[in-house]
Amino acid sequence: MTSAPHAAGGLILTHSVYDPGSIAKAIEDYRPHLSVSIHGQSATDSVIAFAERNGEKAPEQIVREFLNYALDLSVRTILGAA
Amino acid sequence: MSTREGADIDASLETVSRTEDEVRLLVDETVYSREAVLRACYWFTDRCYLFVSRPGPQRLLVSIRAKPGAPSLDRVAGDFGNALLDQQVRQEIARETSRIRELIVAKAFAEGNLMDDPPVGDDRDPVEVTRSQAPGNIARSRDEE
Numbered sequence: 699m700t701s702a703p704h705a706a707g708g709l710i711l712t713h714s715v716y717d718p719g720s721i722a723k724a725i726e727d728y729r730p731h732l733s734v735s736i737h738g739q740s741a742t743d744s745v746i747a748f749a750e751r752n753g754e755k756a757p758e759q760i761v762r763e764f765l766n767y768a769l770d771l772s773v774r775t776i777l778g779a780a
Numbered sequence: 781m782s783t784r785e786g787a788d789i790d791a792s793l794e795t796v797s798r799t800e801d802e803v804r805l806l807v808d809e810t811v812y813s814r815e816a817v818l819r820a821c822y823w824f825t826d827r828c829y830l831f832v833s834r835p836g837p838q839r840l841l842v843s844i845r846a847k848p849g850a851p852s853l854d855r856v857a858g859d860f861g862n863a864l865l866d867q868q869v870r871q872e873i874a875r876e877t878s879r880i881r882e883l884i885v886a887k888a889f890a891e892g893n894l895m896d897d898p899p900v901g902d903d904r905d906p907v908e909v910t911r912s913q914a915p916g917n918i919a920r921s922r923d924e925e
Contacts, residue, residue, distance in 0.1 A: 712834040762829040
């Protein structure tokens with residue numbers, strides 16, 4: 699798993715980098731490969747968690763691909779709106 | 781870019797940790813804007829795994845992991861630092877030259893009669909205007925009449 703900041707088992711995505719709408723779209727697009735849920739959301743952050751499937755942790759490489767994808771979508775959204 | 785040892789030399793982009801498969805760079809947002817960081821990240825998602833967090837105000841922490849088959853992590857991290865600087869400079873140049881670019885575009889559209897409304901202000905080339913107002917030109921135009 700990435701050494702990203704975790705909050706009570708979740709991963710904190712700051713909204714100044716990860717746009718909430720893009721996070722939701724990334725979760726939706728990765729649904730066939732990865733089970734991601736939003737544990738909490740504030741004005742500044744979203745906390746996401748990767749659910750286990752069949753008792754196994756989410757594959758690390760897919761988690762990283764997911765985070766890259768969420769970042770890609772967010773950059774397009776944030777800079778597109780700037 | 782600096783390491784912990786050289787942090788006093790340049791703390792705007794600092795390597796805060798380095799493991800076998802991950803480099804973490806702390807970016808000072810008073811030097812590199814969030815936009816520059818985002819643009820640099822965008823260009824690097826094809827060659828490495830990135831995660832960006834905010835450890836504190838005016839600070840962004842970029843975690844970089846090389847993808848399988850990608851160049852060495854040190855090289856990717858170094859290239860990322862260069863890309864970040866490149867994006868920041870581009871952004872500053874764009875800001876400094878935005879007015880002149882607007883004028884050039886307005887002039888181009890005005891000359892091509894592509895706009896319904898004339899551009900705001902005087903879009904004529906000031907050199908041409910001065911030249912046309914010179915006494916010789918006025919005399920010549922009178923002769924032509």
